[in-house]
Amino acid sequence: MSFELLLQYLFSGITSGSIYAIVAIGFNIIYNTTGIINFAQGEFVMLGGMTAVSLSAVMPLPAAIACAVVITSLVGALVEITCIRWLRQPSVLRMIMITIGVSILLREAALHIWDEKVRALPYFTGNECSSISILGAHMSPQVLWVLGVCGAMVLFLSLFFRHTLVGRSMRACSSNRMAAVLCGINAKNMVTISFMLSAAIGALAGCVISPLTQTQYEIGTPLAIKGFTVAILGGLGNTTAAVAAGLLLGIIEALSISVVPVAYKDVIAIGILLVILFFKPAGLFGNKETGRLSEF
Amino acid sequence: MKRLIPLCILAVLVTAVQVAVTAAGQSFYLTQLTMAAYYTIVVIGLCMLMGYAGQISLGHAGFFAIGGYVSAALVIADFSAFARSGIGHAFVKIGFLALGKDAYGSAVALLNPWLACAAAVLAAVAVAFLIGVPVLRLHGHYLAMATLGFGSIIYKIVLGTKVFGGADGLTGVPPFVLVPGLSVSGAMAERIPNYYIAWFLVCAAALFMHNLVDSRAGRALRAIHGNEEAASAMGVDTARYKLGLFVLSAVFAAVAGVFLTHFNGGIGPSEASIMKSIRYVAIVAVGGMANLWGAVAASVVLNFLSLRGYFGSYDEAVFGAILVLVMLFAPNGILIRADVWAKIGKKIEGPRSKLRGILPSLWKKKYL
Numbered sequence: 095m096s097f098e099l100l101l102q103y104l105f106s107g108i109t110s111g112s113i114y115a116i117v118a119i120g121f122n123i124i125y126n127t128t129g130i131i132n133f134a135q136g137e138f139v140m141l142g143g144m145t146a147v148s149l150s151a152v153m154p155l156p157a158a159i160a161c162a163v164v165i166t167s168l169v170g171a172l173v174e175i176t177c178i179r180w181l182r183q184p185s186v187l188r189m190i191m192i193t194i195g196v197s198i199l200l201r202e203a204a205l206h207i208w209d210e211k212v213r214a215l216p217y218f219t220g221n222e223c224s225s226i227s228i229l230g231a232h233m234s235p236q237v238l239w240v241l242g243v244c245g246a247m248v249l250f251l252s253l254f255f256r257h258t259l260v261g262r263s264m265r266a267c268s269s270n271r272m273a274a275v276l277c278g279i280n281a282k283n284m285v286t287i288s289f290m291l292s293a294a295i296g297a298l299a300g301c302v303i304s305p306l307t308q309t310q311y312e313i314g315t316p317l318a319i320k321g322f323t324v325a326i327l328g329g330l331g332n333t334t335a336a337v338a339a340g341l342l343l344g345i346i347e348a349l350s351i352s353v354v355p356v357a358y359k360d361v362i363a364i365g366i367l368l369v370i371l372f373f374k375p376a377g378l379f380g381n382k383e384t385g386r387l388s389e390f
Numbered sequence: 391m392k393r394l395i396p397l398c399i400l401a402v403l404v405t406a407v408q409v410a411v412t413a414a415g416q417s418f419y420l421t422q423l424t425m426a427a428y429y430t431i432v433v434i435g436l437c438m439l440m441g442y443a444g445q446i447s448l449g450h451a452g453f454f455a456i457g458g459y460v461s462a463a464l465v466i467a468d469f470s471a472f473a474r475s476g477i478g479h480a481f482v483k484i485g486f487l488a489l490g491k492d493a494y495g496s497a498v499a500l501l502n503p504w505l506a507c508a509a510a511v512l513a514a515v516a517v518a519f520l521i522g523v524p525v526l527r528l529h530g531h532y533l534a535m536a537t538l539g540f541g542s543i544i545y546k547i548v549l550g551t552k553v554f555g556g557a558d559g560l561t562g563v564p565p566f567v568l569v570p571g572l573s574v575s576g577a578m579a580e581r582i583p584n585y586y587i588a589w590f591l592v593c594a595a596a597l598f599m600h601n602l603v604d605s606r607a608g609r610a611l612r613a614i615h616g617n618e619e620a621a622s623a624m625g626v627d628t629a630r631y632k633l634g635l636f637v638l639s640a641v642f643a644a645v646a647g648v649f650l651t652h653f654n655g656g657i658g659p660s661e662a663s664i665m666k667s668i669r670y671v672a673i674v675a676v677g678g679m680a681n682l683w684g685a686v687a688a689s690v691v692l693n694f695l696s697l698r699g700y701f702g703s704y705d706e707a708v709f710g711a712i713l714v715l716v717m718l719f720a721p722n723g724i725l726i727r728a729d730v731w732a733k734i735g736k737k738i739e740g741p742r743s744k745l746r747g748i749l750p751s752l753w754k755k756k757y758l
Binding site: 131177181184185186187188190191192194195196197198199201202203205206315319322326355357358360361364365367368371372375 | 444446448524525528529530531532534535536538539540542543546547549550664665668671672675703704706707709710711712713714717718721
């Protein structure tokens, strides 16, 4: 394999990997605050992209994306308030089924609001034909947008969780819910905010990847599965590890195309998930405590 | 004998529905009821697994697909090259291979459907063992994701492999001759016998599970259902029983897959999709986790309505909504459970004993 080809695969892998990483970070934010795995995470990515495509017909692109992010985070808050907020001591099984049901409902709602056609946002800079060349690998400028936006999101989240009051309150909730409540933190609101934040970053990721991979009502479920794979690969709850694991999975998937027929690309990702679950549920960077599940 | 009452009610209902439907001239309902019956077999197995082993399985459509696809692929395949060899001749003599002509008139050698069925069930058992041993050690989210991943892998393999027909699936599956004169096929003339074959299988599966719960293994399962750690402390080998139940539910799903494939004359990749698995889980949730007859009732109703197309384009949304609503408001199922029946039974105990005193002869004959 020539160096240019390898570089091409690497960039392709990093692009899709950063989207998986964003979905995984969304999983981790909600898991850290509540102990729930939100299977509807992929649907937030899909909703962000679809809403932005519809809105971009009536307003300039940056405004459309901003509105799409706001609308999706409101949808996330709605999901949390109707389905999760008022449950008392739900079992893990029950929460899994509820979030799966919610993801199905969101997908079918998207199918009936829009239709089954594939849509895409316009390229942020240039068009489908523009291409830049880095060290011999050719790619669309959109790839740099994806990497830039995802990197900026990770930076923003780390600053948010470390330096803002809301972020620190959410970390307190994840650390020890009872102690946070005793300190006067409204834990229920923190849960809602975590859902809104997850939905918002998912939506932004969906908008930025839309020109490259196109958006359709059913892109949510495979993204959720791969995002979950990445979250587990890095260790559930560990945001920085999720980024590394996401890039790793993206690169492995991209390189696997040179060995295995493309139809089996997803099988490789799921195979990795099963291998990790069977042998090291704590993930590559986790310890034994991550392997057990935290309480809701 | 009391345990057979629900079974008798089911048998009576099945016969009554068939007679009524045929008399009204709406025999086409029988086709959907037959298909619903085969899906019910899967639901019975899954209900036991989720209720007694407490293992959520989001990939059960994968076992159904293994059963259907393996038997379909074996039954369609042409073994002419093999039939010309020495062993091939012997196989033809015994009846393992059958020589015939395909639609274009050229000679083919087809595998005996019984062998294909056995191979499909064995494949399902092997996969269930392979997957079950690591998966059943997981809990909660990890277990759900592992089973979801397994179902997804089966779907992708079936979708991407030429032997299994890719996106088109397999068609042209011949009828499955059970005894000369009785075969599982989709022919219109055979509608009524096929209806009874399907419901006979459902009754057999339900009776099997019912007897299993009342047996020694069943006591272990009920202990695990009550509290897994307590059961383990009492010496019940929980891992072995959970694995056994997992393999058993996989066998049920595979058998249902084989029979439905022969009934439909083919199978497609949608039978292995995640949505199908979630459908089974939603039906079990509606019926109640360990509630066998609730699951049967829910399965018949929901599958029949879905197959008739009453849900229109909202088919999947309905099952998603059912899952969310049942889990939010009635996590133990919405159909009456056995202990509620027992409470009702206790209420009529007083009048019943009075009646026994008045009519001792009837009591002696055990009618009261």
